[in-house]
Amino acid sequence: MQSAQTNTIGDILQARGLVKAADIAQASRLQAEAGGLLGQALLRIGAVSEEDLLIAQSEQLGLPIMLSERVSIDPDDYSRAMTTLGLNARWLTARQCAVWQTSDTAPVFMLAQDIVSPELREQIERRCYKAGVELSDFVASNQTIEKALFHIREDSLKDTDGLTDDDTVRLKEMAEEAPVIDFVNRVFSTALRENASDIHIEPFEHKFQVRYRIDGVLHTKQTDPKSNFDAVASRIKLLSGMDIAERRLPQDGRQTIRFAGQDIDLRVSALPGSWGESLVMRLLKKETELPDLEAIGLEGHAKTTLQELLSQPNGVILVTGPTGSGKSTTLYRGLRGLNDGVRKIITIEDPVEYDMDGIIQIQTNAGIGYTFAKGLRAILRQDPDIIMVGEIRDGETATIAAQAALTGHLVLSTLHTNSALAAVARLVDIGLEPYMVISAVRGLVAQRLVRRLCQSCSVPVAKPDGENMIWDMIKSGAIIDPQLKGKNNWRESQGCPACNHTGFNGRVAIFETVKMDNALSEAILEGASLQKLLEVARGQGFITLLEDGILKARSGVTTLTEVFRVCGANATTVDLSGDNEDA
Numbered sequence: 001m002q003s004a005q006t007n008t009i010g011d012i013l014q015a016r017g018l019v020k021a022a023d024i025a026q027a028s029r030l031q032a033e034a035g036g037l038l039g040q041a042l043l044r045i046g047a048v049s050e051e052d053l054l055i056a057q058s059e060q061l062g063l064p065i066m067l068s069e070r071v072s073i074d075p076d077d078y079s080r081a082m083t084t085l086g087l088n089a090r091w092l093t094a095r096q097c098a099v100w101q102t103s104d105t106a107p108v109f110m111l112a113q114d115i116v117s118p119e120l121r122e123q124i125e126r127r128c129y130k131a132g133v134e135l136s137d138f139v140a141s142n143q144t145i146e147k148a149l150f151h152i153r154e155d156s157l158k159d160t161d162g163l164t165d166d167d168t169v170r171l172k173e174m175a176e177e178a179p180v181i182d183f184v185n186r187v188f189s190t191a192l193r194e195n196a197s198d199i200h201i202e203p204f205e206h207k208f209q210v211r212y213r214i215d216g217v218l219h220t221k222q223t224d225p226k227s228n229f230d231a232v233a234s235r236i237k238l239l240s241g242m243d244i245a246e247r248r249l250p251q252d253g254r255q256t257i258r259f260a261g262q263d264i265d266l267r268v269s270a271l272p273g274s275w276g277e278s279l280v281m282r283l284l285k286k287e288t289e290l291p292d293l294e295a296i297g298l299e300g301h302a303k304t305t306l307q308e309l310l311s312q313p314n315g316v317i318l319v320t321g322p323t324g325s326g327k328s329t330t331l332y333r334g335l336r337g338l339n340d341g342v343r344k345i346i347t348i349e350d351p352v353e354y355d356m357d358g359i360i361q362i363q364t365n366a367g368i369g370y371t372f373a374k375g376l377r378a379i380l381r382q383d384p385d386i387i388m389v390g391e392i393r394d395g396e397t398a399t400i401a402a403q404a405a406l407t408g409h410l411v412l413s414t415l416h417t418n419s420a421l422a423a424v425a426r427l428v429d430i431g432l433e434p435y436m437v438i439s440a441v442r443g444l445v446a447q448r449l450v451r452r453l454c455q456s457c458s459v460p461v462a463k464p465d466g467e468n469m470i471w472d473m474i475k476s477g478a479i480i481d482p483q484l485k486g487k488n489n490w491r492e493s494q495g496c497p498a499c500n501h502t503g504f505n506g507r508v509a510i511f512e513t514v515k516m517d518n519a520l521s522e523a524i525l526e527g528a529s530l531q532k533l534l535e536v537a538r539g540q541g542f543i544t545l546l547e548d549g550i551l552k553a554r555s556g557v558t559t560l561t562e563v564f565r566v567c568g569a570n571a572t573t574v575d576l577s578g579d580n581e582d583a
Helices: 009-015 021-034 038-044 050-061 075-085 089-094 118-131 142-157 168-175 178-193 226-239 300-310 327-338 372-380 395-406 422-429 434-440 467-476 518-525 530-538 545-554 560-567 569-577
Strands: 097-100 108-112 135-137 196-203 207-214 217-225 251-259 262-273 276-285 315-320 345-349 360-363 386-389 410-415 441-453 504-515
Touching: 009 021, 009 038, 009 050, 021 038, 038 050, 038 178, 075 097, 075 108, 075 118, 075 142, 089 097, 089 142, 097 118, 097 142, 108 118, 108 142, 118 135, 142 178, 142 217, 168 226, 178 196, 178 207, 178 226, 178 276, 196 226, 207 226, 217 226, 226 251, 226 262, 226 276, 300 315, 300 327, 300 441, 300 504, 315 327, 315 395, 315 422, 327 345, 327 386, 327 410, 327 441, 345 372, 372 386, 372 395, 386 395, 395 410, 395 434, 395 441, 410 422, 422 434, 422 441, 422 530, 434 441, 434 518, 441 545, 441 560, 504 545, 504 560, 518 530, 545 560
Parallel strands: 108 135, 315 410, 315 441, 345 360, 345 386, 386 410
Antiparallel strands: 097 108, 196 207, 196 276, 207 217, 251 262, 262 276, 441 504
């Protein structure tokens, strides 16, 4: 290691305008109480990002930065280094230090949270000199150090947890320890930095892994020894208001936390499994701005239809799709446009996902029997003009919503079906008569989310994978899309730092929308099949989710592969083409 510069880490960060004197004072107080390094204290209070801290540490100490992908993943490399140095795993983990060596004569690589600790350096340097090997040390992010420490800890600590279900006091103590707080904070920090919507913490026999859902796809980011899991799980359960002693029954928790200057609505689900509780956390940023309709991906026929539906004075408008397909965002965007200060708008949700000024928002509470149906009945006594129901789950709610629409209210809601037209059969299935469906429902919308190509690294491609399939489907009548005769702008992803080398950055929705016109109403009363309803809807310019996705892929927004991943080309083809066995 080169000689350290005289400037402290606080001096360097302050000189660069990354922290203020007040931040350093606050971090110094935390350091005095809890110990540790000033840089880690600044990180813990959210005053500085880990990337900026690493660059400052590298400058201060004259050490290069170790990238996560350069850390060895071979357990033998860690065992070899410990044998070379004559050190055991417990001594190293107690000092948050990881060492590895790719061969007996190769340098010993070292990472540590306190890389300049005199005791640590004296021992490692002396033992490297005695063994006749070079020492190569680095500064690294906490997550990179944890990645290396996993291999040091795994064998020595995997059987030492020994916790019982009733050991509540010990669980709370563990959850309040600084390393556990730092670990959970790093998980949140990574999730926010990479715009993850969900965090999955999943235990297995000897380890647990942390995965992030980014743009709808899960990515495994780190793996840690099972011995750390109980403390991490207890910390998360404390944050979300759950019972940390209960590990046999499923639990749900919710809390608003402030992290790195942002208010975050944290929703947590704990599900007991064979090796411990699987924890899933959904993160909703309170100050998140609602995108406009174009940014969502609504355009062309779908946009025109939805705008026409939202201009109706009464009736039911349903947005369908699976969980996480963006239905609530579309409804909120519609409410934002309808919120003119003249009409009274009330929502009933589970939970309230966006706080909106000028709108009365109610949350259901199944624990006391306050369901969507009961809440909706109460809302009707409040003289509303517009009502949003988070989800129609049963016949009672559907009936009340339909009656509200027939008595002059505009009702917006969601329904879990695979397509817009399938909502008709679903409503009948849960108890609405066909005549009630056509009288109350004004329009149906279905949507999915596909990943948007990264604008920094996507490149044109002459013939994308799946183009032949498209033309075969058009010829067979499975899909119809005359707009494909225009100019192509097919693109494919390359991967770059801006998109974390995934090739995608953000998501865009694909839509299908249909109005309840006379022709469609007659077909429903006649008990027409889904295929027949589709043929009727084609008369008003209806295009399917798959077709809208193909258009977006053709315009360079996403890829055909991504559209087929989300829509399922084979299943969609069968649904739309009926007798087409080749599909």
